[in-house]
Amino acid sequence: xxxxxxxxRSIFQTTTDHEIAYELKRMSDWLDARPELLDLIAVDxxxxxxxxxxxxxxxxxxxxxxxxLKQYRQVDYRTLAFYLRDSVSFIEFARLDSRRPPxxxxxxxxISAIRxxxxxxxxxxxxxxxxxxxxxxxxxxxxxxxxxxxxxxxxCDSGLLYDAVRVMVRLLKEARCLGEVAFHNHQRKAKxxxxxxxxxxxxxxxxxxxxxxxxVTRDTLAYLDDAHKVLENQCDAAAWCARVQHYRPLIVHVIxxxxxxxxxxERVPATDKIVSLFEPHTxxxxxxxxxxxxxxxxxLSSGASGLALDVIVEDGNPADSGCLMPLLQRHIDHYGExxxxxxxxxxxxxxxxxIDAKSLGVTHVAFYKPVGLTVEAMTGDRWLYNKLRRFRAxxxxxxxxxxxxxxxxxxxxxxxxxxxxxxxxxxxxxxLVVLTRQLAPD
Numbered sequence: 001x002x003x004x005x006x007x008x009r010s011i012f013q014t015t016t017d018h019e020i021a022y023e024l025k026r027m028s029d030w031l032d033a034r035p036e037l038l039d040l041i042a043v044d045x046x047x048x049x050x051x052x053x054x055x056x057x058x059x060x061x062x063x064x065x066x067x068x069l070k071q072y073r074q075v076d077y078r079t080l081a082f083y084l085r086d087s088v089s090f091i092e093f094a095r096l097d098s099r100r101p102p103x104x105x106x107x108x109x110x111i112s113a114i115r116x117x118x119x120x121x122x123x124x125x126x127x128x129x130x131x132x133x134x135x136x137x138x139x140x141x142x143x144x145x146x147x148x149x150x151x152x153x154x155x156c157d158s159g160l161l162y163d164a165v166r167v168m169v170r171l172l173k174e175a176r177c178l179g180e181v182a183f184h185n186h187q188r189k190a191k192x193x194x195x196x197x198x199x200x201x202x203x204x205x206x207x208x209x210x211x212x213x214x215x216v217t218r219d220t221l222a223y224l225d226d227a228h229k230v231l232e233n234q235c236d237a238a239a240w241c242a243r244v245q246h247y248r249p250l251i252v253h254v255i256x257x258x259x260x261x262x263x264x265x266e267r268v269p270a271t272d273k274i275v276s277l278f279e280p281h282t283x284x285x286x287x288x289x290x291x292x293x294x295x296x297x298x299x300l301s302s303g304a305s306g307l308a309l310d311v312i313v314e315d316g317n318p319a320d321s322g323c324l325m326p327l328l329q330r331h332i333d334h335y336g337e338x339x340x341x342x343x344x345x346x347x348x349x350x351x352x353x354x355i356d357a358k359s360l361g362v363t364h365v366a367f368y369k370p371v372g373l374t375v376e377a378m379t380g381d382r383w384l385y386n387k388l389r390r391f392r393a394x395x396x397x398x399x400x401x402x403x404x405x406x407x408x409x410x411x412x413x414x415x416x417x418x419x420x421x422x423x424x425x426x427x428x429x430x431x432l433v434v435l436t437r438q439l440a441p442d
Contacts, residue, residue: 070111077104119425127307138309142342145299145347147298151412152282164250164277165216169220178237190213210258210262214263282294320345332361343389364388366379401430408427
């Protein structure tokens with residue numbers, strides 16, 4: 001059975017004389033004072049985490065601390081595993097036995113088992129503690145949005161079709177080992193068509209190349225369907241059939257959207273597009289006239305302390321004006337009351353948002369670019385309005401800090417649930433660092 005806590009460390013162990021080591025010590029002390037947080041981690045790992053059989057594995061405490069270390073230092077699992085063998089400060093913080101350091105695969109399995117809801121609950125507990133210690137009262141809130149990109153290449157129709165052929169050929173090769181399956185491998189032909197499309201200078205030249213690539217993709221899909229009919233009743237092919245059922249609708253969707261856009265000349269809306277076979281949850285985010293991004297839109301709120309009060313991973317690319325009230329309602333649910341002052345970027349500005357926010361108890365509402373709104377309708381005071389506009393700029397610095405130091409610019413974890421877990425773990429680690437710095441004695 002996996003243990004909750006790690007055995008008390010030796011009195012002969014000392015802390016390294018370095019600012020990072022001192023910061024890790026402050027974070028460790030904060031976690032030690034709240035052992036109830038480990039109960040949340042225990043539920044996730046007992047339900048879907050690593051096995052508790054065989055040699056005694058990592059404790060729940062060590063798993064949580066390793067997850068924090070990964071986000072705090074922004075390292076991959078391989079590098080984290082090395083640090084947990086080599087760094088005294090990392091070993092002490094993670095509460096590990098230096099004679100049995102975890103492997104990178106063990107770290108990946110256990111850390112990825114922590115659900116996004118658990119990270120969000122940890123974040124709520126931290127904010128509750130920050131309020132109890134008068135670090136963040138939540139009475140003045142600033143709101144803005146950003147984008148965290150998925151781990152995909154910049155998509156194009158030819159690349160998606162070639163990916164579809166590659167995936168199907170790989171599945172067909174595996175099917176050949178399971179039963180009598182016949183097919184022709186068109187992967188090289190698909191690659192030549194894709195390269196020709198990339199170097200074609202005119203649409204008139206690209207269209208017949210796309211038609212040929214679509215034909216190759218449809219032929220390979222027909223081979224896959226025939227193989228599925230042969231193997232669908234075999235017990236040893238159940239896992240293979242499940243993968244086919246996962247990829248087939250995505251491949252059909254890619255074929256359809258390419259046919260509509262390239263061959264039929266139709267304008268396909270972003271909501272109808274798939275930009276990756278491997279990360280199909282990825283949204284197309286276009287903000288104003290800026291560069292298109294592929295990932296998920298985040299709506300964040302921050303307080304005067306610099307802590308991130310909340311983060312919502314939005315579905316699709318909704319307008320900013322429609323994201324303000326759900327975030328405000330979540331704030332009220334957590335703090336029990338509405339903030340006294342609320343300020344947001346110009347995209348959130350609308351008369352309806354001002355009315356709705358004040359009906360929930362917000363005294364002053366301000367927007368950086370109040371299109372169609374007067375100062376009297378928002379705050380009633382020009383000096384206070386200008387003060388809130390200056391205060392709003394602080395959330396830009398927080399978002400920049402999250403992206404530069406906690407990896408919020410791009411998520412390399414696979415799947416939507418792991419994407420959300422990555423975002424919430426980054427925000428929790430950021431808040432833990434900021435809170436312990438503010439609680440540190442001068």
